[in-house]
Amino acid sequence: MTLKYTDDHEWVSVEGDTATFGITNHAQEQLGELVYVELPAVGAQVTKGGDAAVVESVKAASDVFAPISGEVVAINDTLEAEPTKVNEDPEGSGWLAKIKISDASEMDSMMDADAYAKHTG
Amino acid sequence: MSEDTTDTPLLTTPLDKLHVSLGGRMVGFAGYSMPVQYPAGIVTEHNHTRSKAGLFDVSHMGQCWLKGDSHEAVASALEKLLPGEVQALEPGRTRYTQFTNQDGGIIDDLMVTRPIDPADAGKLYLVVNASRKDVDYQLLKEGLDPSVTLEPIEDRALIALQGPSSETVINSLSDGVEDMAFMSSHSLKIAGIDCWISRSGYSGEDGFEISVPSESASSLAEQLLSHPDVIACGLGARDSLRLEAGLCLYGNDIDETTSPIEAGLIWSISKRRREAGGFPGEDRIKREIADGAKRKRVGILPGGRAPARDGTEITNEPGNVVGKITSGGFGPTLGGPVAMGYVPTELAAVGTSLNLMVRGKTLPASVAKLPFVPPNFKR
Missing domain, CATH: 2.40.30.110 (Aminomethyltransferase beta-barrel domains)
Known part of the structure; x- marks a missing residue:
């Protein structure tokens, strides 16, 4: 398993050809308590940097960009009833979706945990 | 609620240091650096205000005096700029009204208070929106009778304490406000500080707005916050509270194209003013009152x-x-x-x-x- 981070404050965990992603703890702290999460449809094609999900706090809606291109193969539909899971456990039970990776080289530009910590520090 | 995106340096309120020390997340709003929330978060701040009390810095709003020869003189001068009832305002009472333009649109919404002290006869105290201060003051300078003067108040902060515990909290620091009615206003020593207090607000809850000399604002805020029922709240909770309360935000729900009748603010226009007119945009406003918007x-x-x-x-x-x-x-x-x-x-x-x-x-x-x-x- 490989864990990487993007400039847009997402984490990506890769096992085989599938990437699970979500927003980082830093991102959820910036957003505040979430009240709604909109996820892509299973089967949808997403493109790295394109719209993948929307997370909404009381105050604002924020786009979440796809960290990697591919097909959405699973979504965390428990977030519909419990969007605050993203606040409580952003890099665990608050995951957003799983993508079947179409181009693994897109991982190359991502940061490891140390580099991401420096990026947000 | 729109945040500023320009690079113009932001103004700060007398509570700026307190906001930062409390961990407030500061954003630009109407030219001011203001806390959108504190570490507790908007949902907690909102719920705490509904159940106990929240303290909000609203010092960015414009406070000003209008001064004339008598209440009748200053009230009739102001009534030429808005459809609200000012002449019948009793000493110590506050009213909500709107400046209107010639097309019946809303230039700003505001609170007008007639001071209770006979020594203040001929004065009105206004509180206007931060984002409309300049427009409003220009309108007043140009539109008021020359015998009435506008004096912007630059040396006072404004603090809102909102929520069902507000009365108890103020009582613990003063001679008591249990006899104050909704939309009444007077002077009061709170924690030894000379304040002007009105029982009003923007949350749908009981509460008070307190005008305090800038140099004493932090001390007052800290003493209010030291009460176990009070937490500091930012603009985020202020917005969600007023939205649930169905109250208008200028620039969003009302602007120069919307009339007071379309906005559902007909209750703020008295029978006398509806009949007598004499305010900007009266053709449209009277027509909409008669025929519906x-x-x-x-x-x-x-x-x-x-x-x-x-x-x-x-x-x-x-x-x-x-x-x-x-x-x-x-x-x-x-x-x-x-x-x-x-x-x-x-x-x-x-x-x-x-x-x-x-x-x-x-x-x-x-x-x-x-x-x-x-x-x-x-x-």
Whole structure:
């Protein structure tokens, strides 16, 4: 398993050809308590940097960009009833979706945990 | 609530250091650096204000005096700029009204207070929106009778204490406010500091707005915050509280194109003023009072969980755009999305089905009674 981070404050965990992603703890702290999460449809094609999900706090809606291109193969539909899971456990039970990776080289530009910590520090 | 995106240096309020020390997340709003929230977060701040009390810095708002030879003189001069009832205002009372333009649109909404002290005869105390201060002061300078002078108040902060515990909190630091009625106003020593206090606010809850000399503002705020029932709240909670209370935000729900009648503010225009007129835009406003407005501000409850933000298009059953959301978000007390917007009068009845276009999807919604949360004012 490989864990990487993007400039847009997402984490990506890769096992085989599938990437699970979500927003980082830093991102959820910036957003505040979430009240709604909109996820892509299973089967949808997403493109790295394109719209993948929307997370909404009381105050604002924020786009979440796809960290990697591919097909959405699973979504965390428990977030519909419990969007605050993203606040409580952003890099665990608050995951957003799983993508079947179409181009693994897109991982190359991502940061490891140390580099991401420096990026947000 | 729109945040500033320009690079102009932001002004700060006398409570700026306190906000930062409390961990406030500072954003630009109407030219001021203001806390949008504290570490507790908007939902906690909102709920705490509904159950106990929240303290809000509203020092960015414009406080000013109008001074004339007598109450009759200053009131009749101000009434030439707005449709509200000022002449009949009793000493120690506050009213909500709106400056209107020649087309009957709203230039700003404001609070007008007639001071209770006979020594202040011929004065009115106004509180206007931060974002409209310059426009309002220009309007007053140009539009008031030359015998009436405008004096912006630059040396006072304004603190709102909102929520059901507010009275108890102020009582613990003063001679007591239990006899103050809603929308009344007087001078009061709070924690030994000379304040002007009015029983009013912008949350739908009982509460007070306190004008305090700038140099004593932090001390007052800290002493209020030291009461176990009080937490500091930012603009985020202020916005969600007023939205649930069905109160207008200038620039969103009312502006120079919306009339007080369309906005549902007819209650703020007295019978005498409706009949006698003599205010800007009276042709449209009197016509809309007589014949009804073509569109109305209504409460809108989205059917699902997704909030509909301001600017969201409202469509009717055949799919035509009939209006737009002017304020929308999540109501923590309701536990779901809430919104307000303008729709044609024939679609304004409570229960009418509408659709909202959110990110390309059609979401069902219905017209709802305002306010969403019953007011909890002291009567």
